[in-house]
Amino acid sequence: MEPKVYYVKPNGGLWQVARQAGAALSQHETKHEAVEAGRETARADQPSQLVVQRPDGSVETESTYQDDNTL
Secondary structure (H helix, E strand, C coil), X not given: CCCEEEEEEEECCEEEEEECCCCEEEEXXXXXXXXXXXXXXXXXXXXXXXXXXXXXCCEEEEEEECCHHHC
16 A cells, blocks of 8 residues: 655745645644644554654655554
């Protein structure tokens, strides 16, 4: 099964959690809040990956979530 990819990225002074296709799932005041929300979303939707971007759009971190019982 292909992992779902979620992004934390800046959006007009806020931070958003979005699906790979670009659909925004939530908006947050701070990057920290957005990263926490992204982690919760990715953990609940395994297998998945969370990509956290810097304000310039480059990748800061990537985390993979995989349920060990599916291996």
